[in-house]
Amino acid sequence: MNETPFRILGIPGSLRRHSYNRGLLKAAQQVAPAGVDIEVSDLADIPLYNSDVEAIGEPLPVREFKDRVRAADALLIATPEYNYSIPGVLKNAIDWASRPPSAAPIARKPIAIMGASSGHYGTVRAQLALRQCLASFGALVLVKPELHVFNAGERFDAEGNLTDSVTLGKVQKLVEALVAWTQRLRG
Numbered sequence: 001m002n003e004t005p006f007r008i009l010g011i012p013g014s015l016r017r018h019s020y021n022r023g024l025l026k027a028a029q030q031v032a033p034a035g036v037d038i039e040v041s042d043l044a045d046i047p048l049y050n051s052d053v054e055a056i057g058e059p060l061p062v063r064e065f066k067d068r069v070r071a072a073d074a075l076l077i078a079t080p081e082y083n084y085s086i087p088g089v090l091k092n093a094i095d096w097a098s099r100p101p102s103a104a105p106i107a108r109k110p111i112a113i114m115g116a117s118s119g120h121y122g123t124v125r126a127q128l129a130l131r132q133c134l135a136s137f138g139a140l141v142l143v144k145p146e147l148h149v150f151n152a153g154e155r156f157d158a159e160g161n162l163t164d165s166v167t168l169g170k171v172q173k174l175v176e177a178l179v180a181w182t183q184r185l186r187g
């Protein structure tokens, strides 16, 4: 690893203070290999996408988010499952980052995805929906390993910190795979 850190932008698809998915990204920060920096973004201030607003000029939170996406070597998205799909806040942020199509910061980005839900299926359906969405602008999404954290209430404490060592090990493997995937894409 050289002196410039490998920069991963973590994107949680939840605004909840004690979010399990934010907790997965905090866990990723803990186990990131030396030379890998993971910044966790917050989507709370990003307004709903509106092309009229975009035409006048992007709001500051949108510009800042897009700059972070652009500067990142890779993205790590942690999504909850809402009604068998991804939450609107996550879709909205992705929509902004996919604009304009000719210079979209998220296009062709190496991306790994994971997700935690309180249900029995661990965001399987949301992750499939997310893969479909990311395919639209040619994001380079890591296929394996998959990380579906089900029954999340048993694996996180009340503040949303991951307490399950098996899941922590899987998060570590996913981060390592994302770095390797990005390096492979760069040849």
Ligand SMILES: Cc1cc2nc3c(=O)[nH]c(=O)nc-3n(C[C@H](O)[C@H](O)[C@H](O)COP(=O)(O)O)c2cc1C
Residues within 6 Å of the ligand: 013, 014, 015, 016, 018, 019, 020, 021, 022, 080, 081, 082, 083, 084, 085, 116, 117, 118, 119, 120, 121, 122, 123, 152
């Ligand atoms: C509107 C809504 C819809 C949901 N739909 C699903 C669902 O389809 N499948 C599922 O496993 N959990 C579902 N859940 C439960 C979420 O998985 C759970 O709230 C989870 O903790 C959200 O992630 P977070 O802790 O990162 O906020 C839903 C929750 C909400 C608020």
